[in-house]
Amino acid sequence: MNAPMIHRWTPLLRLQLRSGLRSGVSLFVPCGLTAALPLAWAVLAGVMIGDTALYVAEALVPLLAATLAALALAPDFSVGADLLLGSTQAMRRRALFTQVLTAAGIAIVVSHAALGLVSLLGTGFNVIGLALLAFPSVFFVAAVTAAASWRFRSGPAGLALAAGIWALNLQLGYAVQPLLGLSGAAAHSDREVLGDLWVPGKLALVAAGAGLLLWEARRRAEYRQPSAWEAGRVSAWIAALLAAYVVSGALTGVGYLYWNRANVRGSVSGHLREHFGRYGRAPVTSLFGPAARLLANDAAPGGDTTGTRLADLEQGLRRWPRSIWADAMAMEALNLRKRSDRQSTLQAYLDYAGRYPGSPYAPRALEAAVKMEEPGSRVQYYGRSQRSIPVDPLRLEAARRLLEKYPRSRGAEMARALTERP
DSSP: OOTGGGGSHHHHHHHHHHHHHSOHHHHHHHHHHHHHHHHHHHHHHSSOOHHHHHHIIIIIHHHHHHHHHHHHHGGGGSTTOHHHHTSOHHHHHHHHHHHHHHHHHHHHHHHHHHHHHHHHHSSOOOHHHHHHHHHHHHHHHHHHHHHHHHHHTOHHHHHHHHHHHHHHHHHHOGGGSTTTOSOHHHHHHTTOGGGGGHHHHHHHHHHHHHHHHHHHHTSOOOOOOOOHHHHHHHHHHHHHHHHHHHHHHHHHHHHHHHHTTTTSSSOHHHHHHHHHHTTTTSTTGGGGHHHHHHHHOOOOSSSOHHHHHHHHHHHHHHHOTTSTTHHHHHHHHHHHSOOSSHHHHHHHHHHHHHHOTTSTHHHHHHHHHHTOOOTTTTSOBTTBOGGGSOOOHHHHHHHHHHHHHOTTSTTHHHHHHHHTOO
16 A cells, blocks of 8 residues: 555555455454353353443443454554554544554443343343443553553553453453443443443543543554564563552542531441442552541451440541541531430531531531421320420520521421421
């Protein structure tokens, strides 16, 4: 192929297809694995249900798309590929997108055809819906493979980076990188807290994959045999990129938990403990300071675990009173602290709202105080209505503060009704 012809679309597409079909192993072995994997999974799982099929489509198929992308790219990084690598930016962009979309399309079509056969044996599920949910993950992993292969001029190097991302998702789960994780819909189906980010995550996968391809298409490349020093540098780059993937995912997960600390299901300390626990002995918790580590630590086993936990939280509040996690520690301590009478509990809620007025826990504390009805208010006396029971002054003060500072909170309606009592 001469130089002028490389600027035309048809010869470039023909070159790509011919290089990809040149070796039957390049396509048929990955396609066979793509078809066999869901069937093997169904045999191991007994009967595949919708959630299992969703996880297979999102988390397992992307690696096969990466394999196809790497093998399709490999002929481009050999002697004689200078015409393609040094072509115009538009043609390089078309080359990358063609290779990625072809690899993703083959992986999705073949694997979901196998999933369709499996659905006939099980309870049945929407194969088309699975394909749509799996496409962002498959496209992203294939795009990472293509972009890294183009950057390092090595198909195996691109496959190594994609395989590392896939292995991290398989081992640590979706929480390893909530915005660029592969199994977001499956995590949401399993009611994981970070699974609430699955829709932005799907959009981020497509945007990141397309952005990588467009960025790499801007760079002209020349083929040359990588030296041993360059191979070592590529390995270091892959390790650094995987570390950045994990660290950015940890920051995203902890940031989401902090921003929604008063609204997550259960306690934020429990979710932090679960999130940090995914990384094992890796020093990820050191990125977030001692207050976050204390909040995520559970009470020591044995003995009075509640008392130990309460003492740890109170000590943490004395040592780090200005920490961004101080309000969460104070709220957990408030919930753990045993109070003998109702008045001291009401006063504790009011004190908390006054100490942390900007915290999302403040309206929750005032709402809890407003909901503490007077003793005997639910007992029906003959000739005496419930409205005739006097309202506790502390409870009334909590209602007034709630309406004044947090008029749009969930307990505002109850607080308004309380203040309007005669």
